[in-house]
Amino acid sequence: MTGRRKYTYYPGCSSQGSAAHxxxxxxxxxxxxxxxxxxxxxxxxxxxxxxxxxxxxLPNAALTGRNLASAEAQGSEDILTPCxxxxxxxxxxxxxxxxxxxxxxxVNEALGAADMKYESDLQVRxxxxxxxxxxxIDKIKEKVSNPLxxxxxxxxxxxxTVRPFAATAAGGDYDTFEDPDFLDDFVSACGAEAVPxxxxxxxxxxxxxxxSPEKTLHLIKEILEEAKNxxxxxxxxxxxxxxxxxxxxxDRINQEFGxxxxxxxxxxxxxxxxxxxxxxxxAAIDQxxxxxxxxxxxxxx
Numbered sequence: 638m639t640g641r642r643k644y645t646y647y648p649g650c651s652s653q654g655s656a657a658h659x660x661x662x663x664x665x666x667x668x669x670x671x672x673x674x675x676x677x678x679x680x681x682x683x684x685x686x687x688x689x690x691x692x693x694x695l696p697n698a699a700l701t702g703r704n705l706a707s708a709e710a711q712g713s714e715d716i717l718t719p720c721x722x723x724x725x726x727x728x729x730x731x732x733x734x735x736x737x738x739x740x741x742x743x744v745n746e747a748l749g750a751a752d753m754k755y756e757s758d759l760q761v762r763x764x765x766x767x768x769x770x771x772x773x774i775d776k777i778k779e780k781v782s783n784p785l786x787x788x789x790x791x792x793x794x795x796x797x798t799v800r801p802f803a804a805t806a807a808g809g810d811y812d813t814f815e816d817p818d819f820l821d822d823f824v825s826a827c828g829a830e831a832v833p834x835x836x837x838x839x840x841x842x843x844x845x846x847x848x849s850p851e852k853t854l855h856l857i858k859e860i861l862e863e864a865k866n867x868x869x870x871x872x873x874x875x876x877x878x879x880x881x882x883x884x885x886x887x888d889r890i891n892q893e894f895g896x897x898x899x900x901x902x903x904x905x906x907x908x909x910x911x912x913x914x915x916x917x918x919x920a921a922i923d924q925x926x927x928x929x930x931x932x933x934x935x936x937x938x
Contacts, residue, residue: 645677647708648676648720669780674717683723720876720877721798728807781826781827781913783914790830790873790908792874795876801814834863839860842856844878846886873908874905887927907925
């Protein structure tokens with residue numbers, strides 16, 4: 638990438654709570670990489686998970702349509718989101734609206750109640766795809782002033798970030814569904830060691846883990862077991878729900894299965910913030926429930 642590039646930034650609901658450390662660290666690394674993020678005005682929830690349960694397709698599409706209309710009012714920049722669920726909902730609905738005149742008409746009829754309309758053909762991008770295609774791994778490596786040497790990282794992509802759009806032209810065509818490499822590339826660019834991790838796209842249970850964890854703890858346990866057996870010091874992920882589930886349920890898994898997991902689960906952007914020398918506050922490592930002594934030491938380097 639040459640020069641500064643601007644995006645309309647859609648942080649999503651998790652940025653206000655469970656994934657505030659993703660949002661903070663993404664905003665911190667952006668200027669270092671010559672990225673300008675202009676937050677989407679008056680954004681709303683994309684309807685992920687709960688929206689599909691009781692809302693119906695059109696109301697859910699109208700939620701995304703409102704965000705798209707607001708983005709159109711701000712300019713023609715691509716919409717960028719760091720959240721896997723926000724990306725799936727917003728990108729998927731946007732592509733359907735662009736391809737289906739009838740659906741666009743119905744969404745705009747709903748938006749008309751608020752004197753809004755979506756007429757453009759904006760692009761919705763995932764932050765990781767943007768880092769791969771617009772910034773590039775070489776530039777990320779260039780900006781590293783505090784390499785994370787000696788830190789072993791299990792790159793846990795999760796099941797949503799690369800499905801179903803990663804290997805499509807509309808999704809930036811930036812990696813494969815089954816065995817994506819981008820997260821390991823981020824880890825290596827930061828100077829850390831990416832350990833082999835076959836469950837990199839396994840499901841953690843998603844929103845089911847939040848509502849009925851007893852049905853999904855075994856899934857999280859398998860992810861943690863492989864990370865531990867691989868010698869990982871930390872697990873890194875791009876997905877807010879993956880980060881929450883894999884970190885939050887370790888104590889309960891230990892109680893139910895007799896294990897002793899205490900593996901820090903961080904966002905890739907926190908690793909980048911530390912590797913760029915931005916410090917603990919910018920990386921928001923105080924917001925992780927399970928602390929990493931190795932990353933804390935790097936923050937002070």
